[in-house]
Amino acid sequence: MESRGAPARLRRTPSWLINEVAVHATRLVSEGFASAESRRYHYKLLATLDEFGPASQADLGRRGGVDRSDVVAAVNELAERGFVERAVDPADRRRNIVTITAAGAEHLRHLDEVLAVAQDALLAPLSAAERQELVRMLSRLAEHHS
Amino acid sequence: MESRGAPARLRRTPSWLINEVAVHATRLVSEGFASAESRRYHYKLLATLDEFGPASQADLGRRGGVDRSDVVAAVNELAERGFVERAVDPADRRRNIVTITAAGAEHLRHLDEVLAVAQDALLAPLSAAERQELVRMLSRLAEHHS
DNA sequence: CCCACTTGTTGGCGACACCAACGATCGACT
DNA sequence: AGTCGATCGTTGGTGTCGCCAACAAGTGGG
Numbered sequence: 001m002e003s004r005g006a007p008a009r010l011r012r013t014p015s016w017l018i019n020e021v022a023v024h025a026t027r028l029v030s031e032g033f034a035s036a037e038s039r040r041y042h043y044k045l046l047a048t049l050d051e052f053g054p055a056s057q058a059d060l061g062r063r064g065g066v067d068r069s070d071v072v073a074a075v076n077e078l079a080e081r082g083f084v085e086r087a088v089d090p091a092d093r094r095r096n097i098v099t100i101t102a103a104g105a106e107h108l109r110h111l112d113e114v115l116a117v118a119q120d121a122l123l124a125p126l127s128a129a130e131r132q133e134l135v136r137m138l139s140r141l142a143e144h145h146s
Numbered sequence: 147m148e149s150r151g152a153p154a155r156l157r158r159t160p161s162w163l164i165n166e167v168a169v170h171a172t173r174l175v176s177e178g179f180a181s182a183e184s185r186r187y188h189y190k191l192l193a194t195l196d197e198f199g200p201a202s203q204a205d206l207g208r209r210g211g212v213d214r215s216d217v218v219a220a221v222n223e224l225a226e227r228g229f230v231e232r233a234v235d236p237a238d239r240r241r242n243i244v245t246i247t248a249a250g251a252e253h254l255r256h257l258d259e260v261l262a263v264a265q266d267a268l269l270a271p272l273s274a275a276e277r278q279e280l281v282r283m284l285s286r287l288a289e290h291h292s
Numbered sequence: 293c294c295c296a297c298t299t300g301t302t303g304g305c306g307a308c309a310c311c312a313a314c315g316a317t318c319g320a321c322t
Numbered sequence: 323a324g325t326c327g328a329t330c331g332t333t334g335g336t337g338t339c340g341c342c343a344a345c346a347a348g349t350g351g352g
Contacts, residue, residue, distance in 0.1 A: 013258065014265045014281045019175055019186075021284050022168025023309085024291045029165055030338075039338070040165070058299055067341060072301055094299040094348045112159065119160045125290040130283055135160045137272060137280050138167050144271040145170045169340085176307075185307065204330055213310060218332055240317045240330040 021122075028122050032114040036107075041066060041074040043115070046083065046108040049100040056095040083107050174268050178260040182253075187212060187220040189261070192229065192254040195246040202241040229253050 033039055048064035049055070055063065061071040075098055078084040083104030089095035100108070123131050179185055194210035195201065201209065207217040221244055224230040229250030235241035246254070269277050 013261050014269065014277065014284075016175075016261060017281060017284045017288055018168070018171045018265075018268065020288045021291075022164070022171050024287070025164040025168050026339095027309090029162075041339080043162075056299075057301095065340095067339095068300070069302075069342085070340075092299085092349070096300070115159050115162060119164075122164065122287065122291075123160065125286050126283060131160065133279070134283050135163060137276055138160075138163045140271050141170070141268065142163055142166045145167075145268075172308095173340090187308080202330075203332095213308095214331070215311085215333075216309075238318070238330085242331070 025118075025122055028118040029115065032118045033111065036110060036114055038107075038111060039074075041070055042078060042083075043108070043111050045071065045074050045078065045098075046100060046104055046111070049084065049098065050105060050108055054097050054099040056089065056097060058095075060098055078104065081107075171264075171268055174264040175261065178264040179257065182257060182260055184253075184257060185220075187216060188224060188229075189254070189257050191217065191220050191224065191244075192246060192250055192257070195230065195244065196251060196254055200243050200245040202235065202243060204241075206244055224250065227253075 030040065033043065044064040044066055045060060048060055052059075052063055057071045057075060058068055060066070060075075061068045064071075066074070075084060075086060075096075079086050081103075083101060085099045085101055086096045087099070089097045123134070126134060176186065179189065190210040190212055191206060194206055198205075198209055203217045203221060204214055206212070206221075207214045210217075212220070221230060221232060221242075225232050227249075229247060231245045231247055232242045233245070235243045269280070272280065
């Protein structure tokens with residue numbers, strides 16, 4: 001635990017810095033999701049379903065930035081827990097139409113809260129104005145690397 | 147390739163945003179390192195050696211934030227390429243004293259350049275002032291989560 | 293009717309972070 | 323001197339994440 005205290009302090013190049021913060025961010029979010037027995041793929045898919053509505057697994061993957069093969073496993077787990085439903089598309093029998101359930105929507109809300117907590121922990125040392133500025137810049141970066 | 151174009155746009159919570167940028171940052175850096183047949187562990191260890199001088203593998207891991215078991219594999223690979231040397235500590239025969247070689251130092255410089263390129267690609271849409279501000283805030287975050 | 297394509301699925305790979313356990317060694321204490 | 327606890331290097335395993343190859347089933351266009 002304390003082994004991550006002192007990375008080389010001289011090598012503070014910006015991109016390495018970003019990677020270090022990235023590790024912390026990923027860690028915080030993953031830990032939060034784990035406490036809800038979920039992983040990031042679950043959130044991605046639920047959020048995508050919530051935003052775009054029912055979709056085939058392939059569309060789901062494209063919209064959520066998840067590989068088709070990973071969609072399979074995640075949808076399996078979500079369906080097992082009753083958070084989504086999988087039904088063959090009668091109009092195209094190759095497709096599985098995935099739909100979010102009420103329980104799934106509720107779980108998504110819970111994950112959103114977990115995410116908010118992780119965010120607060122991550123951004124703790126920043127003022128509200130700084131957080132806003134940080135988010136603004138990160139949004140530009142994320143959009144640029146679309 | 148274009149599958150990563152459209153993640154759910156509504157779910158732009160800050161911590162999720164940070165994670166998305168984190169993914170891009172990790173990707174850019176890893177790709178750069180891969181072009182030099184290296185991985186982030188290699189850079190971490192070389193940078194730590196360069197900063198603190200020769201050290202045992204355990205110290206190396208503690209200072210670089212790398213698990214002892216992962217240090218073993220990374221040092222194996224670095225030693226194979228002649229970037230570090232491993233010698234038993236005569237004063238404590240449990241320890242392997244790892245030393246960076248001239249070739250290792252040169253390789254580290256090369257990786258630094260690769261890192262700079264990745265950084266430029268990542269921060270492309272930001273002005274110099276914005277980059278500075280971003281780095282300032284990220285430094286605070288990284289230090290806070292020491 | 294055939295061909296190209298998509299879809300879901302299986303299985304695999306590599307990077308990263310981590311953990312458990314082991315033999316060897318060391319240090320301290322008795 | 324001898325025992326005990328801690329540390330060191332090492333092996334091997336776990337889980338997440340992102341990705342890729344291949345396949346059968348199904349679709350749609352020519």
